[in-house]
Amino acid sequence: MKDNWIAPSILSADFARLGEEVQQALKSGADVVHFDVMDNHYVPNLTIGPLVCEALRKHGVTAPIDVHLMIKPVDRIIPDFAKAGASYITFHPEASDHVDRSLQLIRDNGCKSGLVFNPGTPLNYLDYAMDKIDMILLMSVNPGFGGQSFIPYVIDKIHEVRQRIDASGRDIRLEIDGGVKVDNIREIAAAGCDTFVAGSAVFGAGKDSDPNRYDSIIKALRDELAKARA
Ligand code: DX5
Ligand code: ZN
Numbered sequence: 001m002k003d004n005w006i007a008p009s010i011l012s013a014d015f016a017r018l019g020e021e022v023q024q025a026l027k028s029g030a031d032v033v034h035f036d037v038m039d040n041h042y043v044p045n046l047t048i049g050p051l052v053c054e055a056l057r058k059h060g061v062t063a064p065i066d067v068h069l070m071i072k073p074v075d076r077i078i079p080d081f082a083k084a085g086a087s088y089i090t091f092h093p094e095a096s097d098h099v100d101r102s103l104q105l106i107r108d109n110g111c112k113s114g115l116v117f118n119p120g121t122p123l124n125y126l127d128y129a130m131d132k133i134d135m136i137l138l139m140s141v142n143p144g145f146g147g148q149s150f151i152p153y154v155i156d157k158i159h160e161v162r163q164r165i166d167a168s169g170r171d172i173r174l175e176i177d178g179g180v181k182v183d184n185i186r187e188i189a190a191a192g193c194d195t196f197v198a199g200s201a202v203f204g205a206g207k208d209s210d211p212n213r214y215d216s217i218i219k220a221l222r223d224e225l226a227k228a229r230a
Contacts, residue, residue, distance in 0.1 A: 002173065002194040004225045005031040006218060007066055009177070009199030011047065012146045014208070018052070019059035025202060026063050028214035029222065034177070034197045035067045035086070042072035042095050043144035050077065050084035057085035064088065066135075068116065068177065068197075070143045071095065074102050082109035090114035090137050090175075093125040103132040114175075118142060119151050123160060130168045135195070136161055140188075141178030146199040150179030155191050162192025182220045189228035196221070 008030045013021040022033055035053060040046040053065060064087035071077065072095035081089055089106045093115055096102040106113035114135030115125055119142060126136070138157055141148035158176065165172045175195035176188050185196055198221065206213025 001229075003031075004189065004222075005173070005195045006202075006221055007032040007034040007175070007195055007197045008202040008214075009034040009036055009146065009197050010203070011036040012199035012203035014203070015048075019056060019061075021203065022056055022061055023059070024211065025214050025218070026061070028212065029218040030063070030202070030214070032064045032066050032087075032195070033061060034199070035065050036199075037067060037069050037071055037077075037081075038144065039071035042092065043070040045144045050080040050086075053081060053084035053086055066090070066175075066195075066197075068137065069095070070116075073097070075105055078102070078105050078111075079109050082106075082111050086111050088112045088114060088135055090116045090135055092116045092118065092121070092143075094118075094121065099125060099129065100132065103129065107132070114173075116143075116177075117157070119154055119157075123157070123164070126161075126164060130164070130170055130172070133172060135173040135175055136165070137175040137177055138193075139177050140180070143178075147204075148179055150181075150184055150188075155187065158188065158191035158193055165192075182217070182224055185221055186224040186228045189225050196225075 038045040038047040066088040067086040069091040074091040112134035116137040140154040177197035205217035
């Protein structure tokens, strides 16, 4: 079983002081930086690109950066994110005309690759992809915005993907994204996830003036994860 990773989504951070926000979350015990890229085309919102990823690296962020592409098409921008310091790059299979090529492009550029499944997207995209991916990201909300509620039927999908990963015998992380909170992370972990995106739960916690403002939320999430393993 893999170590559990907590991946705060910077979508809910204060963009005016993003570097400090990310460093605070990491200092409080976060494992990974979840970096949401939206294009106002594949999803109805617009966020950040490779320049901001590079800026975080220049600010001294050394933790893995998990780039979640909610853009269409995907290939043109993949090398830019690799150069900007991305560790993982994941994309939605509906957003690429050539899924195999896009996955290969991510690895050729030295990053770990992954596919993202919307709540309503079938898992058959995995049938011929298990040897080309390092991460499977299940959306538990429809992508585009932070602060939405976890869609309960995705729990069944987590079980299904967990079985596929175990049957493959491959080293693939299973990540969940959307509506993850202290009160549901235990059930999500028990279903088989090992990587947990949390946007509003983390960056909505604590007082801005408190340099340790994310300590208690990240500890609370970890305590729940420990119970899931107990
Ligand atoms: C939604 C993004 C998420 C988002 C999650 O499209 O992919 O990463 O930030 O936010 P919360 O944790 O608030 O649901
Ligand atoms: Zn995301």
